[in-house]
Amino acid sequence: MRTEPSPGNLPAREHLPAGNAGTPVLDVVIPVYNEEKDLQPCVLRLHEHLSRTFPYAFRITVADNASTDSTPVVAARLAAEIPEVRSYRLEQKGRGRALRTVWSASDAPVLAYMDVDLSTDLNALLPLVAPLISGHSDLAIGSRLARSSRVVRGAKRELISRTYNLILRGSLQARFSDAQCGFKAIRRDVAQVLLPLVEDTGWFFDTEMLLLAERAGLRIHEVPVDWVDDPDSTVHIVKTATDDLKGVWRVGRALATGSLALDRLARPFGDDPRDREISGVPKGLARQLVGFCVVGALSTLFYLVLYSGFRTFSGSQVANALALLVSAVANTAANRRLTFGVRGKDGAVRHQAQGLVVFGIGLALTSGSLAALNAATTEPAHSTELAVLIVANLAATVLRFLLFRAWVFPDRHDESPSTVVASRAPAVPARPPVSPVPPVPTGTASPVYATVPQSPYVHSTPGAEAYGTTTSAPYGTTSPSYDHQTWGDATMQMQPVRPNDHDHDHDPRNGNGNGYAR
Secondary structure, three states: OOOOOOOOOOOOOOOOOOOOOOOOOEEEEEEEOOOOOOHHHHHHHHHHHHHHHOOOOEEEEEEEEOOOOOHHHHHHHHHHHOOOEEEEEEOOOOHHHHHHHHHHHOOOOEEEEEOOOOOEOHHHHHHHHHHHHHOOOOEEEEEOOOOOOEEEOOHHHHHHHHHHHHHHHHHHOOOOOOOOOOEEEEEHHHHHHHHHHOOOOOOOHHHHHHHHHHHOOOOEEEEEOEEEOOOOOOOOHHHHHHHHHHHHHHHHHHHHHOOOOHHHOOOOOOOOHHHOOOOOOOOOHHHHHHHHHHHHHHHHHHHHHHHHHHHOOOOHHHHHHHHHHHHHHHHHHHHHHHHOOOOOOOOHHHHHHHHHHHHHHHHHHHHHHHHHHHHHOOOOOHHHHHHHHHHHHHHHHHHHHHHHHHHHOOOHHHHOOOOOOOOOOOOOOOOOOOOOOOOOOOOOOOOOOOOOOOOOOEEOOOOHHHOOOEEEOOOOOOOOOOOOOOOOOOOOOOOOOOOOHHHHHHOHHHOOOHHHOO
């Protein structure tokens, strides 16, 4: 897994006001590969829907990843005819690669994508991006598995989808319901930090992005969708399912071994109430108790197995001491990493030494219990010994947690608690007020936005001039202009931008494409 440094902490979520006419609020990416037949109807239908219903400036970006048919020509023609359409040409395949490249270069504050077949009803698009615009959520996904979703598809795809999501829930504790729906959105400031950690470049890309976002504590909003299966889909189900299972194994192994540094993403915003420290309330007590209990239960089972093994060739006192010694070292290491979140080699020897002191106290309790049992009866049964040791270990466990928390792994932040911690959002110089989007003159067929300046991180590639397309900068390039910008006054009024009702006469689905020529 990648461990590149992230751009840093993000500012608190804010409502995104309508920007200048030349800056879109939403950038919808359509990744395509050899879709010469479906691309134009998809773009025209999506453009008509956004022009009629979306109250902000928008952009549609066609991300052509190494198509070998006339898809680049179709994309270039659409970009030339419709001001709100852009096209990118990538020379390598992979839906994840296309999304990461275009999203990394986009200047829109909200980024979305949908499949070219438009299986998802477009009426869910505004509910999908609204929580991101308002600042309520960080990512948003369409869900075909929600109770209120209305889905039409075959039994085979239904079984595969539900099985895949059950695997995610059972193996990686995923809480989102539908990882595979091709209908997702993310805030650009979140994408700038999250995308460098996503390794997959294919169909597992968005699943991996959701898993990392959820583990990092980001808020994921789910929208029930109406979805109709495309019978002509070119997705290879078996190969995609195999690659997804490999991705689940890779991400699960990285999370288990700690090779993915999600601490860089944890609490990226300064508006989480759990970040506030209140006097008299120990920080992280509930989580530490749960972790300590789990580790303690496993350690007790490990101890009993060791004791039973050592008891076959030694006395009860020797077997108890050896079992406690081995299990104590493992218990201290597990609590250090899992319960108290201490990583690295710094202080590991000191922690083990202090753990041995705690072990000595536990040894005194358990050995004293055995001594009392032997004093009461000369030859106690093995089951009686185990029962006495369990009770003694429970008492030692409570004392061990208190000593671990207060002495071995103390929380340094609790030494000087404050009432409320200030937001970690960096200070940003005041910006001039943002002009609202001007109203569209009466009688125009559709809204016309000023041409969006090309991003400085997009460069032309050989042969792209023939199509009028461009490619983004190589993956991993960080925009130097990204400086945790804010988006102005959250109470700024939005100026709706929508055409007149008679624009329905230019519906591209009726075969009239001239209405979109500019």
